[in-house]
Amino acid sequence: MNARKWVKRLWITFACVLVLVVGVGAWIVVQNDFAVREVQVTIPGPKQPLKAVLALPTEGKGPRGLVVFAHGDGVADASGDEVYRPIWEAFARAGYASLSWNKPGVGGAPGNWLHQSMSDRSAEVDAALDWAKRQPEIDPNRLGVWGISQGGWVLPKVAGDRTDLRFMILVGAAVNWVRQGEYNLRAELQDQGAPAGKLDAELRRRAARLRLLEEGAAYDKYLASGLDNSPMSRDRWRFVLQNFRADVTDQLPKVRTPTLLMLGDHDRNVDVKETEATYRAGIPRGLLTVEKLRDSSHSAVKYELDNPDSVWGLITFVAAPRSIYVPGYLDSLTEFVKKHGR
Template identity: 55%
Template sequence: MSRKRRLLIAASCVAALLLSAGGCVVVQHDFDIRTEQVTITGGAHPLHGTLALPEKGDGPFGLVVFVHGDGVATADRDEFYRPIWESFAEAGYASLAWDKPGVNGAPGNWLDQTMHDRAVETEAAIAWSRGRPEIDAQRIGLWGISQAGWVLPEVAARHPELRFMILAGPAINWIRQGEYNLRAELDQRNASADELADQLRRRENDLTLLREGADYPRYRTATTDSPPMSEDRWRFVGKNYLADITEALPRVRVPTLLALGERDLHVDVAETARVYRESMPASLLTVRTYPDASHNIVTFELDKPDSVRSFLVALFAPRSLYAPGYLDALRDFAADPSKH
């Protein structure tokens, strides 16, 4: 049987499965939340946001303010956040997130932002939310992933009145994180020692250009990146590559949950856990490490967007993408951060 014919048969089977299981898909994506599109004002640009409220009740509800990681991101991260929003709703919390500037027609360009800019943006969202009648201004917490680890501690350090902070897969230092990610991904695909050495040389060349303040034309001339960064991306990295959260952490006085995946290829979670434990009072810090979980606290084998299995799980059982116990931990921590 030809490869083309096998693919056609497989596609037909998936189509039949989708048609016959349509009811299941509807149920699995019928989260116990209701969403409202909002415009968040008070910052550098109006933000196109989504406010996810518990399905039942009039409030006032607590609120979890979401901050994305790197890359293009819609408010619900292409529905990836919805199971998390549901978990917080079970604890009596609404969730607030927004399209990154420049995404989905939102004004601005997220690649123009520093990590400090993103912290100020988050503070503007908090201030805006306190004027909403359905929100309890005394119960506002933060959730962030990956690059948000250079954003949320700055916010929490300035706002000790916050109810809690939850961070998934945050790094400590931008430069060390980049090298760790490079080595981990090359190791994952069994790259040769020669390839690793070549990639490390390319990386050091780019860091030298950044330290020298090279403009984009010089970067394009001198880099061996394949493909090279876009001009916006080069500018973004130049503004942020010295990010390090070490100095802010000792000033955080907000109950904090650190969620780490043991198979994180992006962040050295051992370093992250160590630095947080050294920097924050033990009474305020809870560290949860999830075996066989990825950077996104998703079961490692399911955190592959080009995988048919991942696609089917996301379609039919989206809550099952996450590492066992993670969604429950979010709900329980939000309900009572003092118990953890």
């Protein structure tokens, strides 16, 4: 084969690779283009300003309904590290805006979320709802809340204290801090295939840590105990110390808001059987809808993708972010809001 033909083949190969790269890039751009307009806002919070994002639908006119978000545990910015955007879009399809904020101390927000109690977090949601009712873009008569995991200790108090909410949506909601922690420990060790002896040792370690919490031990005493090879930070110990008695059971009978409880069948964090039973016993009759999500993790993400080491999960998150969630989850959000939020 002469040199000219080699050059021609190289150019054809280069062109094909270029087309493929451009095509993939365009696909990713389209998949990450959500039907919401994000506006940075600052909300006067109960202790410090809240650095927030108001995600408004791009279609339709007039004041919008609003869904206020409550994060789970851990560091979280307003977008939930970008996993909220498909959820914002689902609410936008129902004509609702979404409002979420950086946890205190995250992304330049003042404060420290590890210094908060669950009541502090409920007060933040109340402040956000009161602020939103004064905004011209928001219809004050169409308000709802969405929360995940630890948000299950935050939002029922809000719903029980207020009369202006149209709906509450909870995903993987926790009931009791102590029991949830033990359930999570057992589930994680089972997934790891840990021997029974390791489980027994970890349960003993957990019981000793709980005794320190119950006596209100200072951080230095916890540290000196040597219980944990990688001990909690001082702030984390403070956070657990002020929240480990959290239990939503007594709050549920006060709720007068239509509630959608969404539970994954592969939830390693929360005992969904306990959650369902507690909510059915506590929420007044006729107000509760329970939806069980098949092949779902704690956060309604597909179970096989919900792993920080999953390469395919990362690829899906980047190239098709709506597809990280189990089928039907986003549609259920839209339909529930349409039904109860008009």
